[in-house]
Amino acid sequence: MxxxxxxxxxxxxxxxxxxxxxxDSRPILIENxxxxxxxxxxxxxxxxxxxxxxxxxxxxxPGEAVAEARRLLGNSRNPLIFGLDSSTLxxxxxxxxxxxxxxxxxxxxxSFSYGPLLAAMLGGDLPACSLAExxxxxxxxxxxxxxxxxxxxxxxxxxxxxxxxxxxxxxxxPRVTLVCVxxxxxxxxxMSKPAIRIKPGEDRAVIEAITGEAQSQVGAAQGLAELIRxxxxxxxxxxxxxxxxxxxxxxxxxxxxxxxxxxxxMAVIPMISEVNMMGFxxxxxxxxxxxxxxxxxxxxxxxREHSFLEQVRRRSADCVLIVGSDPFAALPQSVMENLGDAKxxxxxxxxxxxxxAADVVIPTALxxxxxxxxxxRMDGVEVALAELEKGAYPTEEAVLSRLLExx
Amino acid sequence: xxxxxxQPLQIYRLLPRTNCKLCGCPTCYAFAFNLISRSRxxxxxxxxxxxxxxxxxxxxxxxxxxxxxxxxSDHVLDRSRCTGCGDCVAVCIRALTTITKNGRLAQRAAVxxxxxxxxxxxxxxxxxxxxxAVPGLDICNLCAEKCPFSALDLVKPEEPDQEDS
Numbered sequence: 266m267x268x269x270x271x272x273x274x275x276x277x278x279x280x281x282x283x284x285x286x287x288x289d290s291r292p293i294l295i296e297n298x299x300x301x302x303x304x305x306x307x308x309x310x311x312x313x314x315x316x317x318x319x320x321x322x323x324x325x326x327p328g329e330a331v332a333e334a335r336r337l338l339g340n341s342r343n344p345l346i347f348g349l350d351s352s353t354l355x356x357x358x359x360x361x362x363x364x365x366x367x368x369x370x371x372x373x374x375x376s377f378s379y380g381p382l383l384a385a386m387l388g389g390d391l392p393a394c395s396l397a398e399x400x401x402x403x404x405x406x407x408x409x410x411x412x413x414x415x416x417x418x419x420x421x422x423x424x425x426x427x428x429x430x431x432x433x434x435x436x437x438x439p440r441v442t443l444v445c446v447x448x449x450x451x452x453x454x455x456m457s458k459p460a461i462r463i464k465p466g467e468d469r470a471v472i473e474a475i476t477g478e479a480q481s482q483v484g485a486a487q488g489l490a491e492l493i494r495x496x497x498x499x500x501x502x503x504x505x506x507x508x509x510x511x512x513x514x515x516x517x518x519x520x521x522x523x524x525x526x527x528x529x530x531m532a533v534i535p536m537i538s539e540v541n542m543m544g545f546x547x548x549x550x551x552x553x554x555x556x557x558x559x560x561x562x563x564x565x566x567x568x569r570e571h572s573f574l575e576q577v578r579r580r581s582a583d584c585v586l587i588v589g590s591d592p593f594a595a596l597p598q599s600v601m602e603n604l605g606d607a608k609x610x611x612x613x614x615x616x617x618x619x620x621x622a623a624d625v626v627i628p629t630a631l632x633x634x635x636x637x638x639x640x641x642r643m644d645g646v647e648v649a650l651a652e653l654e655k656g657a658y659p660t661e662e663a664v665l666s667r668l669l670e671x672x
Numbered sequence: 673x674x675x676x677x678x679q680p681l682q683i684y685r686l687l688p689r690t691n692c693k694l695c696g697c698p699t700c701y702a703f704a705f706n707l708i709s710r711s712r713x714x715x716x717x718x719x720x721x722x723x724x725x726x727x728x729x730x731x732x733x734x735x736x737x738x739x740x741x742x743x744x745s746d747h748v749l750d751r752s753r754c755t756g757c758g759d760c761v762a763v764c765i766r767a768l769t770t771i772t773k774n775g776r777l778a779q780r781a782a783v784x785x786x787x788x789x790x791x792x793x794x795x796x797x798x799x800x801x802x803x804x805a806v807p808g809l810d811i812c813n814l815c816a817e818k819c820p821f822s823a824l825d826l827v828k829p830e831e832p833d834q835e836d837s
Contacts, residue, residue, distance in 0.1 A: 295791050298756065299758065414755070419757055421762075429765075452821060
Protein backbone atom coordinates (compact mmCIF):
# COMPACT_ATOMS: atom_id res chain seq x y z
CA MET A 266 0.00 0.00 0.00
CA UNK A 267 1.31 3.45 -0.85
CA UNK A 268 0.04 6.98 -0.43
CA UNK A 269 0.01 9.58 -3.21
CA UNK A 270 -0.89 13.27 -3.34
CA UNK A 271 -3.28 14.26 -6.07
CA UNK A 272 -5.05 17.29 -7.50
CA UNK A 273 -8.74 16.46 -7.91
CA UNK A 274 -10.17 17.14 -11.37
CA UNK A 275 -13.77 16.45 -10.36
CA UNK A 276 -14.83 20.11 -10.64
CA UNK A 277 -13.39 23.60 -11.08
CA UNK A 278 -12.13 23.80 -7.46
CA UNK A 279 -9.04 21.71 -8.29
CA UNK A 280 -8.49 20.72 -4.64
CA UNK A 281 -4.78 20.08 -4.18
CA UNK A 282 -4.83 18.37 -0.78
CA UNK A 283 -6.13 14.96 -1.87
CA UNK A 284 -4.37 11.90 -0.50
CA UNK A 285 -4.99 8.56 -2.17
CA UNK A 286 -3.86 5.26 -0.74
CA UNK A 287 -3.45 2.63 -3.40
CA UNK A 288 -3.03 -1.09 -3.31
CA ASP A 289 -2.04 -2.92 -6.49
CA SER A 290 -2.50 0.38 -8.37
CA ARG A 291 -6.15 0.70 -7.28
CA PRO A 292 -7.32 3.41 -4.86
CA ILE A 293 -8.56 1.93 -1.62
CA LEU A 294 -8.91 5.12 0.42
CA ILE A 295 -9.38 8.68 -0.86
CA GLU A 296 -8.85 11.33 1.79
CA ASN A 297 -10.15 14.93 1.74
CA UNK A 298 -11.97 14.62 -1.60
CA UNK A 299 -15.70 15.39 -1.63
CA UNK A 300 -18.25 12.86 -2.89
CA UNK A 301 -17.99 14.31 -6.40
CA UNK A 302 -14.19 14.14 -6.46
CA UNK A 303 -14.00 10.66 -4.93
CA UNK A 304 -16.49 9.35 -7.51
CA UNK A 305 -14.47 11.00 -10.30
CA UNK A 306 -11.23 9.33 -9.17
CA UNK A 307 -12.95 5.96 -8.70
CA UNK A 308 -14.57 6.21 -12.15
CA UNK A 309 -11.27 5.77 -13.94
CA UNK A 310 -10.80 2.41 -12.21
CA UNK A 311 -14.30 1.20 -13.07
CA UNK A 312 -14.24 -0.62 -16.46
CA UNK A 313 -17.98 0.03 -16.89
CA UNK A 314 -17.38 3.80 -16.87
CA UNK A 315 -14.69 3.61 -19.57
CA UNK A 316 -15.62 3.69 -23.26
CA UNK A 317 -14.45 1.14 -25.83
CA UNK A 318 -12.44 2.09 -28.87
CA UNK A 319 -15.03 1.80 -31.66
CA UNK A 320 -15.76 2.66 -35.30
CA UNK A 321 -19.49 2.72 -36.01
CA UNK A 322 -20.14 0.66 -32.88
CA UNK A 323 -17.59 -2.03 -33.84
CA UNK A 324 -14.69 -2.48 -31.44
CA UNK A 325 -11.24 -1.87 -32.90
CA UNK A 326 -7.70 -0.90 -31.96
CA PRO A 327 -6.67 2.71 -31.25
CA GLY A 328 -4.49 2.87 -34.39
CA GLU A 329 -7.43 1.94 -36.62
CA ALA A 330 -9.71 4.44 -34.84
CA VAL A 331 -7.17 7.26 -35.23
CA ALA A 332 -6.80 6.42 -38.95
CA GLU A 333 -10.59 6.53 -39.38
CA ALA A 334 -10.77 9.84 -37.47
CA ARG A 335 -8.07 11.20 -39.78
CA ARG A 336 -10.07 10.08 -42.84
CA LEU A 337 -13.30 11.68 -41.58
CA LEU A 338 -11.61 14.95 -40.59
CA GLY A 339 -9.52 15.05 -43.78
CA ASN A 340 -12.57 14.55 -46.03
CA SER A 341 -14.65 17.10 -44.16
CA ARG A 342 -15.46 20.43 -45.81
CA ASN A 343 -16.35 22.18 -42.57
CA PRO A 344 -14.80 20.43 -39.56
CA LEU A 345 -15.56 21.61 -36.04
CA ILE A 346 -13.61 20.90 -32.85
CA PHE A 347 -15.60 21.22 -29.64
CA GLY A 348 -14.97 20.69 -25.94
CA LEU A 349 -11.48 20.86 -24.40
CA ASP A 350 -12.82 22.31 -21.12
CA SER A 351 -11.39 19.37 -19.20
CA SER A 352 -8.20 18.93 -21.22
CA THR A 353 -4.71 19.99 -20.23
CA LEU A 354 -3.14 23.14 -21.66
CA UNK A 355 -0.86 21.16 -24.00
CA UNK A 356 -3.82 19.20 -25.43
CA UNK A 357 -5.68 22.48 -25.96
CA UNK A 358 -2.71 24.00 -27.86
CA UNK A 359 -2.58 20.93 -30.09
CA UNK A 360 -6.34 21.13 -30.73
CA UNK A 361 -6.01 24.79 -31.76
CA UNK A 362 -3.14 23.85 -34.09
CA UNK A 363 -5.28 21.03 -35.52
CA UNK A 364 -8.21 23.38 -36.15
CA UNK A 365 -5.84 25.78 -37.90
CA UNK A 366 -4.41 22.99 -40.05
CA UNK A 367 -7.86 21.68 -40.94
CA UNK A 368 -9.17 25.17 -41.66
CA UNK A 369 -12.12 24.44 -39.42
CA UNK A 370 -13.74 25.99 -36.38
CA UNK A 371 -12.99 25.50 -32.70
CA UNK A 372 -15.29 26.20 -29.80
CA UNK A 373 -15.90 25.26 -26.18
CA UNK A 374 -18.80 25.40 -23.74
CA UNK A 375 -17.61 28.91 -22.84
CA SER A 376 -19.51 30.22 -25.88
CA PHE A 377 -22.81 29.56 -24.11
CA SER A 378 -21.65 30.04 -20.52
CA TYR A 379 -18.80 32.22 -19.20
CA GLY A 380 -17.23 33.26 -22.53
CA PRO A 381 -18.26 36.96 -22.51
CA LEU A 382 -17.27 37.34 -18.85
CA LEU A 383 -13.87 35.74 -19.45
CA ALA A 384 -13.38 37.97 -22.50
CA ALA A 385 -14.03 41.03 -20.31
CA MET A 386 -11.61 39.74 -17.68
CA LEU A 387 -8.87 38.87 -20.17
CA GLY A 388 -9.42 42.19 -21.91
CA GLY A 389 -8.79 44.03 -18.65
CA ASP A 390 -12.32 45.42 -18.21
CA LEU A 391 -13.05 43.42 -15.07
CA PRO A 392 -10.68 43.19 -12.11
CA ALA A 393 -9.67 39.67 -11.04
CA CYS A 394 -7.86 38.18 -8.07
CA SER A 395 -6.56 34.79 -7.01
CA LEU A 396 -8.30 32.48 -4.55
CA ALA A 397 -5.26 32.81 -2.26
CA GLU A 398 -6.01 36.53 -2.01
CA UNK A 399 -9.64 35.73 -1.25
CA UNK A 400 -8.47 33.55 1.62
CA UNK A 401 -6.10 36.18 2.99
CA UNK A 402 -7.78 39.51 2.46
CA UNK A 403 -11.39 39.42 1.26
CA UNK A 404 -13.95 40.60 3.80
CA UNK A 405 -17.07 40.43 1.63
CA UNK A 406 -17.83 37.31 -0.36
CA UNK A 407 -20.71 37.91 -2.74
CA UNK A 408 -22.06 34.82 -4.50
CA UNK A 409 -24.44 35.86 -7.26
CA UNK A 410 -26.43 33.19 -9.11
CA UNK A 411 -24.14 30.46 -7.78
CA UNK A 412 -24.68 27.60 -5.34
CA UNK A 413 -21.23 26.20 -4.47
CA UNK A 414 -22.40 23.60 -1.90
CA UNK A 415 -23.97 21.76 -4.83
CA UNK A 416 -21.69 22.66 -7.75
CA UNK A 417 -18.27 23.08 -6.06
CA UNK A 418 -18.64 21.21 -2.74
CA UNK A 419 -15.26 22.27 -1.26
CA UNK A 420 -15.21 25.83 -2.51
CA UNK A 421 -16.21 27.36 0.81
CA UNK A 422 -14.07 25.16 3.02
CA UNK A 423 -10.92 25.27 0.87
CA UNK A 424 -10.96 28.58 -0.99
CA UNK A 425 -13.30 31.12 0.53
CA UNK A 426 -15.56 31.41 3.58
CA UNK A 427 -14.20 28.76 5.94
CA UNK A 428 -10.67 28.72 4.51
CA UNK A 429 -7.96 30.14 6.72
CA UNK A 430 -4.37 31.13 6.18
CA UNK A 431 -1.38 32.58 7.92
CA UNK A 432 -2.76 36.12 7.50
CA UNK A 433 -6.28 35.17 8.40
CA UNK A 434 -6.10 32.75 11.32
CA UNK A 435 -9.54 33.64 12.62
CA UNK A 436 -11.02 32.92 9.18
CA UNK A 437 -14.73 33.24 8.83
CA UNK A 438 -15.48 33.88 12.46
CA PRO A 439 -15.46 37.64 13.01
CA ARG A 440 -14.25 39.18 9.78
CA VAL A 441 -15.81 37.80 6.64
CA THR A 442 -19.36 38.52 5.48
CA LEU A 443 -21.00 35.96 3.26
CA VAL A 444 -23.72 37.36 1.00
CA CYS A 445 -25.74 35.48 -1.56
CA VAL A 446 -28.00 36.85 -4.28
CA UNK A 447 -30.30 34.14 -5.58
CA UNK A 448 -33.73 33.68 -7.10
CA UNK A 449 -34.56 30.72 -4.89
CA UNK A 450 -33.72 29.23 -1.52
CA UNK A 451 -30.47 27.27 -1.69
CA UNK A 452 -28.03 25.65 0.72
CA UNK A 453 -25.81 28.72 0.38
CA UNK A 454 -28.64 31.16 1.07
CA UNK A 455 -29.39 29.36 4.34
CA MET A 456 -25.85 30.11 5.57
CA SER A 457 -25.52 33.64 4.12
CA LYS A 458 -26.19 36.78 6.10
CA PRO A 459 -27.84 38.48 4.37
CA ALA A 460 -29.32 36.20 1.72
CA ILE A 461 -30.85 38.48 -0.88
CA ARG A 462 -33.67 36.96 -2.85
CA ILE A 463 -34.57 38.56 -6.15
CA LYS A 464 -37.10 37.74 -8.84
CA PRO A 465 -35.97 35.65 -11.82
CA GLY A 466 -34.51 37.92 -14.50
CA GLU A 467 -34.22 40.86 -12.10
CA ASP A 468 -30.40 40.70 -11.89
CA ARG A 469 -29.79 43.39 -14.50
CA ALA A 470 -32.30 45.74 -12.81
CA VAL A 471 -30.59 45.24 -9.42
CA ILE A 472 -27.14 45.99 -10.87
CA GLU A 473 -28.46 49.03 -12.73
CA ALA A 474 -30.15 50.27 -9.55
CA ILE A 475 -26.79 49.93 -7.75
CA THR A 476 -24.95 51.84 -10.45
CA GLY A 477 -27.70 54.46 -10.60
CA GLU A 478 -28.59 53.77 -14.25
CA ALA A 479 -32.13 52.63 -13.49
CA GLN A 480 -34.98 55.07 -12.95
CA SER A 481 -36.78 52.93 -10.38
CA GLN A 482 -35.22 51.56 -7.20
CA VAL A 483 -35.09 47.84 -6.53
CA GLY A 484 -35.44 46.90 -2.86
CA ALA A 485 -32.35 44.71 -2.65
CA ALA A 486 -30.04 47.16 -4.40
CA GLN A 487 -29.59 49.75 -1.69
CA GLY A 488 -28.56 47.32 1.05
CA LEU A 489 -26.22 45.51 -1.32
CA ALA A 490 -24.55 48.72 -2.48
CA GLU A 491 -24.07 49.76 1.14
CA LEU A 492 -22.45 46.41 2.00
CA ILE A 493 -20.02 46.65 -0.92
CA ARG A 494 -19.17 50.26 -0.14
CA UNK A 495 -18.39 49.46 3.51
CA UNK A 496 -16.16 46.49 2.66
CA UNK A 497 -12.40 46.72 2.11
CA UNK A 498 -12.16 43.92 -0.44
CA UNK A 499 -15.27 42.51 -2.08
CA UNK A 500 -15.08 39.41 -4.26
CA UNK A 501 -17.98 38.71 -6.59
CA UNK A 502 -18.33 35.02 -7.40
CA UNK A 503 -20.29 35.10 -10.61
CA UNK A 504 -22.44 32.03 -11.22
CA UNK A 505 -24.16 30.77 -14.35
CA UNK A 506 -27.46 32.07 -12.97
CA UNK A 507 -26.19 35.65 -13.23
CA UNK A 508 -24.58 35.09 -16.65
CA UNK A 509 -27.75 33.66 -18.15
CA UNK A 510 -29.90 36.35 -16.56
CA UNK A 511 -27.67 39.04 -18.12
CA UNK A 512 -27.93 37.26 -21.47
CA UNK A 513 -24.16 36.82 -21.55
CA UNK A 514 -23.55 40.57 -21.41
CA UNK A 515 -20.94 41.47 -18.75
CA UNK A 516 -21.49 45.24 -19.33
CA UNK A 517 -23.50 45.86 -16.13
CA UNK A 518 -20.84 44.05 -14.08
CA UNK A 519 -18.08 46.14 -15.68
CA UNK A 520 -19.97 49.33 -14.81
CA UNK A 521 -20.56 48.15 -11.24
CA UNK A 522 -16.85 47.30 -10.78
CA UNK A 523 -15.92 50.79 -12.12
CA UNK A 524 -18.36 52.45 -9.72
CA UNK A 525 -16.80 50.87 -6.64
CA UNK A 526 -13.21 51.10 -7.90
CA UNK A 527 -12.66 54.40 -6.10
CA UNK A 528 -14.03 53.41 -2.70
CA UNK A 529 -13.16 49.74 -2.30
CA UNK A 530 -11.39 46.91 -4.04
CA MET A 531 -13.71 44.68 -6.02
CA ALA A 532 -12.72 41.55 -7.94
CA VAL A 533 -14.68 39.02 -9.98
CA ILE A 534 -14.15 35.27 -10.08
CA PRO A 535 -16.33 33.15 -12.38
CA MET A 536 -17.67 29.97 -10.75
CA ILE A 537 -16.47 27.73 -13.58
CA SER A 538 -17.42 24.08 -13.12
CA GLU A 539 -15.10 22.73 -15.81
CA VAL A 540 -11.52 21.90 -14.98
CA ASN A 541 -9.77 24.04 -17.59
CA MET A 542 -12.24 26.34 -19.33
CA MET A 543 -10.15 29.29 -18.18
CA GLY A 544 -7.04 27.77 -19.79
CA PHE A 545 -8.72 27.20 -23.14
CA UNK A 546 -10.19 30.70 -23.21
CA UNK A 547 -6.80 32.24 -22.38
CA UNK A 548 -5.00 30.16 -25.02
CA UNK A 549 -7.57 31.03 -27.68
CA UNK A 550 -7.44 34.68 -26.63
CA UNK A 551 -3.66 34.68 -27.08
CA UNK A 552 -3.91 32.87 -30.44
CA UNK A 553 -6.95 34.42 -32.06
CA UNK A 554 -7.92 37.37 -29.89
CA UNK A 555 -11.25 35.76 -28.92
CA UNK A 556 -12.12 33.40 -26.08
CA UNK A 557 -14.44 31.10 -28.06
CA UNK A 558 -16.08 30.45 -31.45
CA UNK A 559 -13.06 30.87 -33.71
CA UNK A 560 -12.87 29.80 -37.35
CA UNK A 561 -9.65 29.28 -39.32
CA UNK A 562 -11.15 28.78 -42.79
CA UNK A 563 -10.07 32.07 -44.37
CA UNK A 564 -7.43 33.36 -42.02
CA UNK A 565 -8.62 33.76 -38.44
CA UNK A 566 -12.16 34.85 -37.81
CA UNK A 567 -14.35 34.82 -34.74
CA UNK A 568 -18.03 35.28 -34.37
CA ARG A 569 -21.36 33.74 -33.65
CA GLU A 570 -21.37 31.82 -36.96
CA HIS A 571 -18.35 29.83 -35.73
CA SER A 572 -19.98 28.81 -32.44
CA PHE A 573 -20.87 25.19 -31.84
CA LEU A 574 -24.55 25.94 -31.19
CA GLU A 575 -24.97 28.03 -34.33
CA GLN A 576 -23.21 25.49 -36.54
CA VAL A 577 -25.30 22.65 -35.11
CA ARG A 578 -28.49 24.68 -35.62
CA ARG A 579 -27.58 25.50 -39.22
CA ARG A 580 -26.30 21.94 -39.79
CA SER A 581 -23.18 23.48 -41.37
CA ALA A 582 -20.62 21.28 -39.62
CA ASP A 583 -20.16 17.95 -41.40
CA CYS A 584 -17.58 16.47 -39.02
CA VAL A 585 -17.36 17.23 -35.30
CA LEU A 586 -14.39 16.29 -33.13
CA ILE A 587 -15.50 16.30 -29.50
CA VAL A 588 -12.59 16.33 -27.03
CA GLY A 589 -13.24 15.56 -23.34
CA SER A 590 -16.73 17.01 -23.32
CA ASP A 591 -20.28 15.74 -23.37
CA PRO A 592 -22.53 18.12 -25.38
CA PHE A 593 -25.12 15.37 -25.91
CA ALA A 594 -25.83 15.36 -22.16
CA ALA A 595 -25.45 19.11 -21.62
CA LEU A 596 -27.52 20.44 -24.50
CA PRO A 597 -31.18 19.84 -25.43
CA GLN A 598 -31.91 16.84 -27.60
CA SER A 599 -33.81 19.04 -30.07
CA VAL A 600 -30.54 20.88 -30.79
CA MET A 601 -28.31 17.83 -30.91
CA GLU A 602 -30.68 16.04 -33.30
CA ASN A 603 -29.37 18.42 -36.00
CA LEU A 604 -26.06 16.56 -35.88
CA GLY A 605 -27.79 13.49 -37.36
CA ASP A 606 -25.97 13.71 -40.73
CA ALA A 607 -22.61 14.86 -39.39
CA LYS A 608 -19.79 12.46 -38.56
CA UNK A 609 -18.82 12.57 -34.90
CA UNK A 610 -15.38 11.66 -33.56
CA UNK A 611 -15.21 11.57 -29.77
CA UNK A 612 -12.10 11.58 -27.58
CA UNK A 613 -13.28 10.90 -24.07
CA UNK A 614 -11.84 9.37 -20.90
CA UNK A 615 -15.28 8.28 -19.67
CA UNK A 616 -18.33 6.69 -21.29
CA UNK A 617 -20.89 9.44 -21.88
CA UNK A 618 -23.95 10.19 -23.97
CA UNK A 619 -21.60 11.68 -26.58
CA UNK A 620 -19.50 8.48 -26.86
CA UNK A 621 -22.75 6.57 -27.43
CA ALA A 622 -23.71 8.90 -30.30
CA ALA A 623 -20.26 9.07 -31.88
CA ASP A 624 -19.14 7.31 -35.08
CA VAL A 625 -15.57 6.96 -33.88
CA VAL A 626 -14.71 6.73 -30.18
CA ILE A 627 -11.12 6.94 -28.97
CA PRO A 628 -10.79 6.43 -25.20
CA THR A 629 -8.15 8.63 -23.59
CA ALA A 630 -6.41 8.87 -20.22
CA LEU A 631 -8.19 10.81 -17.48
CA UNK A 632 -6.21 14.02 -16.76
CA UNK A 633 -5.21 14.23 -13.11
CA UNK A 634 -5.53 10.49 -12.51
CA UNK A 635 -3.89 8.65 -15.41
CA UNK A 636 -1.79 11.48 -16.78
CA UNK A 637 -0.37 14.78 -15.61
CA UNK A 638 -0.37 18.17 -17.22
CA UNK A 639 -1.20 21.76 -16.38
CA UNK A 640 -4.57 23.47 -16.09
CA UNK A 641 -5.81 26.93 -15.13
CA ARG A 642 -8.11 27.20 -12.14
CA MET A 643 -11.17 29.49 -12.12
CA ASP A 644 -9.00 32.35 -10.80
CA GLY A 645 -6.41 31.94 -13.58
CA VAL A 646 -3.75 30.29 -11.41
CA GLU A 647 -1.89 27.46 -13.15
CA VAL A 648 -2.15 24.14 -11.32
CA ALA A 649 0.07 21.17 -12.14
CA LEU A 650 -1.80 17.88 -12.15
CA ALA A 651 -0.21 14.77 -10.68
CA GLU A 652 -0.49 11.29 -12.13
CA LEU A 653 -1.83 8.55 -9.87
CA GLU A 654 -1.31 5.55 -12.12
CA LYS A 655 -0.44 5.37 -15.79
CA GLY A 656 -3.41 3.76 -17.52
CA ALA A 657 -3.67 1.70 -20.68
CA TYR A 658 -5.20 4.56 -22.65
CA PRO A 659 -3.27 7.14 -24.70
CA THR A 660 -3.38 10.75 -23.56
CA GLU A 661 -5.39 13.38 -25.47
CA GLU A 662 -2.07 15.02 -26.39
CA ALA A 663 -0.82 11.78 -27.95
CA VAL A 664 -3.98 11.29 -30.07
CA LEU A 665 -4.16 14.95 -31.14
CA SER A 666 -0.47 15.12 -32.04
CA ARG A 667 -0.83 11.89 -34.04
CA LEU A 668 -3.80 13.40 -35.90
CA LEU A 669 -1.83 16.58 -36.48
CA GLU A 670 1.07 14.52 -37.81
CA UNK A 671 -0.86 12.37 -40.28
CA UNK A 672 -3.36 14.91 -41.57
CA UNK B 673 -34.42 16.88 7.86
CA UNK B 674 -34.11 15.65 11.46
CA UNK B 675 -35.42 17.89 14.19
CA UNK B 676 -32.81 19.06 16.63
CA UNK B 677 -35.04 19.74 19.66
CA UNK B 678 -36.42 16.26 20.20
CA GLN B 679 -37.91 15.41 23.58
CA PRO B 680 -38.31 11.80 24.81
CA LEU B 681 -41.98 12.36 25.60
CA GLN B 682 -42.71 13.39 22.01
CA ILE B 683 -41.18 10.15 20.81
CA TYR B 684 -42.84 8.08 23.53
CA ARG B 685 -46.31 9.27 22.47
CA LEU B 686 -45.73 7.74 19.03
CA LEU B 687 -44.50 4.38 20.36
CA PRO B 688 -46.82 1.37 21.03
CA ARG B 689 -46.32 1.81 24.82
CA THR B 690 -46.65 -1.93 25.45
CA ASN B 691 -43.25 -2.34 27.19
CA CYS B 692 -42.87 -5.65 25.34
CA LYS B 693 -39.03 -5.55 25.68
CA LEU B 694 -38.63 -7.06 22.18
CA CYS B 695 -36.35 -4.19 21.17
CA GLY B 696 -33.99 -4.99 24.04
CA CYS B 697 -34.98 -1.98 26.16
CA PRO B 698 -36.77 -2.45 29.49
CA THR B 699 -39.53 0.05 28.61
CA CYS B 700 -40.85 2.01 25.65
CA TYR B 701 -39.71 5.19 27.41
CA ALA B 702 -36.17 3.83 27.55
CA PHE B 703 -36.48 3.01 23.82
CA ALA B 704 -37.46 6.66 23.21
CA PHE B 705 -34.22 7.79 24.91
CA ASN B 706 -32.27 5.32 22.79
CA LEU B 707 -33.90 6.62 19.61
CA ILE B 708 -32.87 10.18 20.44
CA SER B 709 -29.28 9.12 21.11
CA ARG B 710 -29.47 7.03 17.88
CA SER B 711 -28.24 3.93 19.70
CA ARG B 712 -31.43 2.18 18.49
CA UNK B 713 -33.26 2.53 15.17
CA UNK B 714 -37.00 2.86 14.63
CA UNK B 715 -36.94 -0.51 12.84
CA UNK B 716 -35.74 -2.18 16.07
CA UNK B 717 -39.30 -2.01 17.43
CA UNK B 718 -41.19 -4.96 15.87
CA UNK B 719 -44.57 -3.49 16.89
CA UNK B 720 -43.92 -0.31 14.88
CA UNK B 721 -43.46 -2.36 11.72
CA UNK B 722 -47.10 -3.47 11.85
CA UNK B 723 -49.63 -1.72 9.60
CA UNK B 724 -51.61 -0.24 12.50
CA UNK B 725 -48.53 1.83 13.53
CA UNK B 726 -47.66 2.87 9.96
CA UNK B 727 -48.45 6.52 10.61
CA UNK B 728 -46.37 6.61 13.81
CA UNK B 729 -43.51 4.86 11.99
CA UNK B 730 -43.47 7.49 9.25
CA UNK B 731 -43.73 10.34 11.76
CA UNK B 732 -40.82 8.95 13.77
CA UNK B 733 -38.69 8.50 10.64
CA UNK B 734 -39.39 12.11 9.69
CA UNK B 735 -38.51 13.37 13.18
CA UNK B 736 -35.32 11.36 13.54
CA UNK B 737 -34.07 11.47 9.94
CA UNK B 738 -32.00 8.81 8.22
CA UNK B 739 -28.81 9.50 10.15
CA UNK B 740 -26.80 6.75 11.77
CA UNK B 741 -24.58 7.22 14.76
CA UNK B 742 -20.86 7.01 14.00
CA UNK B 743 -19.56 4.39 16.42
CA UNK B 744 -17.72 5.79 19.44
CA SER B 745 -18.77 9.41 18.95
CA ASP B 746 -21.69 11.80 19.41
CA HIS B 747 -21.99 12.32 15.65
CA VAL B 748 -25.06 11.16 13.74
CA LEU B 749 -24.48 11.27 9.98
CA ASP B 750 -27.01 10.95 7.19
CA ARG B 751 -24.72 9.47 4.52
CA SER B 752 -27.21 10.12 1.75
CA ARG B 753 -27.07 13.88 2.47
CA CYS B 754 -23.34 14.25 3.21
CA THR B 755 -21.42 15.55 0.17
CA GLY B 756 -18.03 15.60 1.87
CA CYS B 757 -17.77 19.38 1.44
CA GLY B 758 -15.53 19.61 4.51
CA ASP B 759 -17.20 22.68 6.02
CA CYS B 760 -17.54 20.77 9.30
CA VAL B 761 -13.84 19.81 9.21
CA ALA B 762 -12.77 23.42 8.56
CA VAL B 763 -14.86 24.92 11.37
CA CYS B 764 -13.83 22.13 13.74
CA ILE B 765 -10.10 22.80 13.23
CA ARG B 766 -10.79 26.41 14.20
CA ALA B 767 -13.03 25.58 17.13
CA LEU B 768 -10.52 23.06 18.48
CA THR B 769 -7.81 25.62 19.12
CA THR B 770 -9.84 27.94 21.32
CA ILE B 771 -11.57 27.24 24.59
CA THR B 772 -13.33 29.37 27.15
CA LYS B 773 -11.50 29.50 30.44
CA ASN B 774 -13.02 31.53 33.29
CA GLY B 775 -15.22 33.29 30.76
CA ARG B 776 -12.26 34.31 28.52
CA LEU B 777 -10.94 32.89 25.29
CA ALA B 778 -7.78 30.84 25.72
CA GLN B 779 -5.56 28.81 23.44
CA ARG B 780 -5.76 25.05 23.60
CA ALA B 781 -2.82 22.75 22.97
CA ALA B 782 -2.68 21.42 19.41
CA VAL B 783 -4.55 18.16 18.98
CA UNK B 784 -5.10 16.04 15.88
CA UNK B 785 -8.34 16.95 14.07
CA UNK B 786 -11.22 14.68 15.06
CA UNK B 787 -13.02 14.85 11.71
CA UNK B 788 -11.84 13.93 8.24
CA UNK B 789 -13.51 13.38 4.88
CA UNK B 790 -12.75 9.93 3.55
CA UNK B 791 -14.09 8.41 0.34
CA UNK B 792 -16.33 11.44 -0.06
CA UNK B 793 -18.06 11.16 3.33
CA UNK B 794 -17.36 12.48 6.82
CA UNK B 795 -15.60 10.21 9.29
CA UNK B 796 -14.70 10.67 12.96
CA UNK B 797 -11.03 9.67 13.09
CA UNK B 798 -9.90 11.01 16.48
CA UNK B 799 -12.82 11.24 18.88
CA UNK B 800 -10.59 11.99 21.88
CA UNK B 801 -9.68 15.36 20.28
CA UNK B 802 -13.29 16.51 20.02
CA UNK B 803 -14.25 19.11 22.61
CA UNK B 804 -17.32 17.04 23.44
CA ALA B 805 -15.10 14.15 24.49
CA VAL B 806 -13.13 16.24 27.01
CA PRO B 807 -14.91 16.74 30.33
CA GLY B 808 -15.00 20.33 31.51
CA LEU B 809 -14.84 21.97 28.08
CA ASP B 810 -17.75 23.94 26.70
CA ILE B 811 -20.26 21.97 24.63
CA CYS B 812 -19.44 22.48 20.98
CA ASN B 813 -21.80 21.78 18.11
CA LEU B 814 -20.28 23.93 15.37
CA CYS B 815 -19.78 21.08 12.91
CA ALA B 816 -23.48 20.17 12.92
CA GLU B 817 -24.54 23.82 12.93
CA LYS B 818 -22.48 24.66 9.83
CA CYS B 819 -23.47 21.63 7.73
CA PRO B 820 -25.18 23.12 4.64
CA PHE B 821 -27.21 19.97 4.02
CA SER B 822 -28.18 19.25 7.66
CA ALA B 823 -26.55 15.86 7.23
CA LEU B 824 -24.82 15.99 10.60
CA ASP B 825 -26.43 15.90 14.00
CA LEU B 826 -24.97 15.63 17.47
CA VAL B 827 -26.58 13.68 20.25
CA LYS B 828 -25.84 13.34 23.92
CA PRO B 829 -23.55 10.53 25.03
CA GLU B 830 -25.34 7.22 25.46
CA GLU B 831 -27.23 7.06 28.73
CA PRO B 832 -26.83 3.99 30.93
CA ASP B 833 -29.82 1.66 30.86
CA GLN B 834 -30.69 1.99 34.55
CA GLU B 835 -31.19 5.73 34.08
CA ASP B 836 -33.45 5.10 31.09
CA SER B 837 -35.59 2.66 33.00
